Amino acid sequence: MSAADADDSRTPFLHVDLDAFFASVELLDNPALAGKPVVVGGLGPRSVVSAANYEARRYGVNSAMPMALALRRCPNAVVVPVRMARYAELSRQVMSIFDDMTPLVERLGIDEAFLDVSGATKLLGSPRTVAQLLRARVLTETGLTCSVGVASTKFVAKLASGRSKPNGLLVVPADETLEFLHPLPISALWGVGPATEAQLKRLGLNRVADVAQTPLDVLQGALGPALALKLHSLANGIDPRSISLEREEKSIGHETTFSFDVTDQLEIRRALLRQADDVAARLRRADVVARTVVLKLRYSDFSTVTKSRTLAEPTNVGRRIYEEALAAFDALGAAGKRVRLIGVRAEQLGAGGGSLGLWDPDEEWREAELAVDEVTARFGKGMLRPAALVKPPTAG
Structure with missing residues (x-):
């Protein structure tokens, strides 16, 4: 086992596993179950255990075990039915936290994932710091605990998360990989x-x-x-696999369908700004820039139009994307028309991190948006927003 405070910049892979996920959700929603052996599953003659909390596991109860055997081993177990919709809801919340911290997330089902935090370390600190921040956010925002393994390869990271259970964190420094294995x-x-x-x-x-x-x-x-x-x-500690994403994004976009047709120009500008900021944040998390901004409008008669604008220099700055989208809106002559849907999309993506030249016209906006990224990664979305997106209080 590595030291309790071990850290290593050469360990970009995290394996995150929610602790006894189904059973933990049941305890979260029904605190009266705390301290009791809880088994998730049915009571039919052929029912099997879907999940068991750690109290039940001490009796030898495990997932996929016939329920009849589980109850023989642990007669005082509290059996609760599977609530897949609730588990999926909390899983989406947890995975959204992962996505806030890095675009390189490989989901392994409903309760675990691999993350590559190479890019996140530039913003948030060392791999251990990122893992600590991730665990804190999951607990604060969902009430659930997770175990995290941090290592130089996916294989070792998964082993480390298993060794850190429950509710633990284990970093295996690159130089200690063989000592661990x-x-x-x-x-x-x-x-x-x-x-x-x-x-x-x-x-x-x-x-x-x-x-x-x-x-x-x-x-x-x-x-x-x-x-x-x-x-x-x-x-021998060799595992060349990288994070496997479901698909490579060729464009990044965001759309909003209004609850009623909109003609108010201020409301449309607010929607454009919100979408541009969301698209830019996703570009930055993926460490890419876009050369083309596309505006999509759907009018009240369901006709749809698009207008693209190609930038002189590729960007991942929300303010620049917003200004280009607004220019596209004006070019379409859409002012005064009843808008049902509006969308902003970034295309012609390329690697970020290139030279910005001697003069960066978006420097101040870029720095401000990077500061927002850091707050979002630490505390979640919505903690900081452009003033234009904050509606004044209604007089009453």
Whole structure:
């Protein structure tokens, strides 16, 4: 185990796992269950355990176990039905927090994810600091706890989160990867099920270190070339996989459908500014810039028009995107028309971080928006907004 305060800038991967998620949601919504063994699932003759809290796990109750067996092991368990809609609601809140902190989020189902925080460290601090901030936000905004593993590879990060449960944080510095891995049993390696474990043990291999030190050709003879190479690499701390995103974004946009048709120019400008700021924030989180801004309008008769404007220099500054979208609105001659939907989209995306030249006309806006990004990452959306988006109080 690494030191309690371990940190390392070379550990960009986080594995975040919500602790006993389904059961924790039930305790969150019904605090009277605190301290009791709680099992989530049905009571039918073929029902299985969907989740169990840590009190129930002490009796040997685990997910996917027949409910009848679970109740024999823990007769005093409180059984609550599955509420998937509620779990999905809280999962979306948690994943939104992850998205606030980095665009590189690989969802692994409803209750866990990998994150690459390489970009976030520039804004928020070291990987450990980012992980601490993430855990604090999840607890504050949802009432749930999570365990986080931080490492130089996805594989080690996932192992570390498991070692830190429940409600913990473990950083494995890059230089300590093998020290962390090698004492573990061979079953800790991804791809080692009961059959493979038995094959490895027949070779006299019981620990990850044994696999790491075995010649590759010996492993290949027992396991085949593909699995042998995979396990040998993992055992030596080698895992080249990056975050797997569902899709590569070719454009980033935001649309609003008004609850009633709008002609008020101030209301339309507010909508454009809000959308431009949202699009720009997403560009910055993805560390990309856009060369083209596209405005989309749908009128009350459901006719739809678009107008694009190409920038002299690509940007991820909300104010610049807003001004281009407003110019497109004027060019469409839309003033006075009844608008049902309005949208702003950034296209022709390219890598950010390039030179801004000797003079950056958006420097002041850029600095202000980066400050807002930091507040958003730490405390959530809406804590800071442009004054134009704050409506004056209604006289009464």
